[in-house]
Amino acid sequence: MEEFQLFAFLVALIVLFCGLYFTRNKLTSRGNIKLAPSPPTLPVIGNLHQLGHLPHRSLWELSTKYGPIMLLKFGSKPTLVISSAAIAKEILKTHDLAFANKPVMSAPKKIFYDLKDLVNLQYGEQWRKIRSIFVHELLNSTRVKSFNTIREEEIGLMVEKIKRVSSSPVNLTYMFTRLTNDMICRSAFGKKHSETGHGKIFLDKMDDAVALLFNFTIGEFVPWLGWINRLNGFNASLDKYARELDEVLNAVIEDHMSRGTSSNGDEDDGKSKENFVDILLGIYKGNTPGVSIDLISLKAVILDALGAGTETSTTTLIWVMTELIRNPPVMTKLQDEIREIMEGGKQQITDEDLQKMQYLKAVIKETFRCHPPVAIYFRAAREYVNLMGYDIAPETMILINAWAIGRDPSCWDEPEKFMPERFLNSCVDFRGFDFQLIPFGAGRRICPGLGFAAISIEHTVANLMQKFDWALPHGAKGEDLDATERPGFTIGKKEPLIVVPTKSYF
Numbered sequence: 001m002e003e004f005q006l007f008a009f010l011v012a013l014i015v016l017f018c019g020l021y022f023t024r025n026k027l028t029s030r031g032n033i034k035l036a037p038s039p040p041t042l043p044v045i046g047n048l049h050q051l052g053h054l055p056h057r058s059l060w061e062l063s064t065k066y067g068p069i070m071l072l073k074f075g076s077k078p079t080l081v082i083s084s085a086a087i088a089k090e091i092l093k094t095h096d097l098a099f100a101n102k103p104v105m106s107a108p109k110k111i112f113y114d115l116k117d118l119v120n121l122q123y124g125e126q127w128r129k130i131r132s133i134f135v136h137e138l139l140n141s142t143r144v145k146s147f148n149t150i151r152e153e154e155i156g157l158m159v160e161k162i163k164r165v166s167s168s169p170v171n172l173t174y175m176f177t178r179l180t181n182d183m184i185c186r187s188a189f190g191k192k193h194s195e196t197g198h199g200k201i202f203l204d205k206m207d208d209a210v211a212l213l214f215n216f217t218i219g220e221f222v223p224w225l226g227w228i229n230r231l232n233g234f235n236a237s238l239d240k241y242a243r244e245l246d247e248v249l250n251a252v253i254e255d256h257m258s259r260g261t262s263s264n265g266d267e268d269d270g271k272s273k274e275n276f277v278d279i280l281l282g283i284y285k286g287n288t289p290g291v292s293i294d295l296i297s298l299k300a301v302i303l304d305a306l307g308a309g310t311e312t313s314t315t316t317l318i319w320v321m322t323e324l325i326r327n328p329p330v331m332t333k334l335q336d337e338i339r340e341i342m343e344g345g346k347q348q349i350t351d352e353d354l355q356k357m358q359y360l361k362a363v364i365k366e367t368f369r370c371h372p373p374v375a376i377y378f379r380a381a382r383e384y385v386n387l388m389g390y391d392i393a394p395e396t397m398i399l400i401n402a403w404a405i406g407r408d409p410s411c412w413d414e415p416e417k418f419m420p421e422r423f424l425n426s427c428v429d430f431r432g433f434d435f436q437l438i439p440f441g442a443g444r445r446i447c448p449g450l451g452f453a454a455i456s457i458e459h460t461v462a463n464l465m466q467k468f469d470w471a472l473p474h475g476a477k478g479e480d481l482d483a484t485e486r487p488g489f490t491i492g493k494k495e496p497l498i499v500v501p502t503k504s505y506f
């Protein structure tokens, strides 16, 4: 019996290695075509087995062996993985137009209205139209400023809550989630997340749906194995989330319609002005000259604003505070800067004050370098491209590993160290011009929420640093703080961040 098992094992091994040999040869010798370096693939699954639990780390490790541009196969899908600033610049600047598409995947189709949302739209006329609505109508600088009051009120409420529990442990993960959800829900719906049944149900379901989408399932990449996703209930769960999210969005729209909006987007009751839903409904009703939107795209845009805007900002805030607690001298230096600028007991931190806080900006940049919330983001080739001597086929999926780029040794000294000082005498910024720091992407498809997110994060951290000192419970030292990551659409901290605001500064 044992001999038979050994024989069966050897046969399986030979079949596996033959498969490996042929798949590899097929990839690297196609006439004159020059393909990027590739690790060996397994039959059927290609390189899917190498993604691991935290793909940004596994792919980075693979890149240390195969180089900053690697051609992998996700099932049958050719996938180019980029891990250096120089190659990211080629993709996002030199060949930005050729790589301006997004991969077409069956799972997101279910949630994002057949990929009609801005994040997933293919490059073209419709993308330009929706992008313009996002950039010029929802998130232009005047609108972002008009959200100042919401931001200030919500941060003020959080500060009051922390003051009340001062000297006891607080769960900052929970607090930041509520703060970001409330800020985005008030901006999007005109009401707080915690106040509106709609907002709460929506964000809870959205979180679950997005977590599900970030499973790289075999059924997605090997079309003839699509039945696995039907059999194991994956498709049914997505269908259910899609139905439920659509129901909530319909209810939100009906609610706003029945209350009525004036031509400038203000609600009749005047309570909550300039929220996304009212602005979009104004456009839908033809109140904004030269701009139009259909109902499905309107719902898809709301999905994006909430889906792309909440978890990313929460994750960033948690990492900023985690790094500050792990690095006490950095926290002290930041507090000194902020308290000096706010000298004289001034409580309200304004945009002008924030402009003066250079060390704060450096701390946030360093956090984005070490912990880009969207560690890997996707593009797709619209046409054949010769990229740095390699032939890239149309529809190749492109993965930009922003996390690996933050460790690119040709750009960063001691990349493992949290060292905001590296940004003090440098003009490197995260606005899409410096390819060694691209947490928001770059080029045509750069994140349109960048300005909104950046100012909210600066404002929140500045307030927490001005008004409190922070320590770990039970006298634990900063270096004891667990910084293990959890996988997902954003790479967050696995365990909740529990800290003690030890002294308030009022």
Ligand code: HEM
Pocket (backbone or CB within 6 Å): 118, 119, 120, 131, 134, 304, 305, 306, 308, 309, 310, 312, 313, 316, 372, 373, 374, 377, 378, 379, 439, 440, 441, 442, 443, 444, 445, 446, 447, 448, 449, 450, 452, 453
């Ligand atoms: C810390 C916060 C945020 C981070 C790190 C972030 C990151 C990103 C990244 C990496 C992309 C892909 C860029 C590319 O392909 O080049 C993206 C796209 C996008 N983000 Fe953000 N984002 C954040 C906040 C927001 C907010 C607050 C909103 C909206 C309110 C938003 C809406 C979007 C949308 C709609 C897209 C798709 C743009 C397109 O494809 O044209 N994001 N974001």
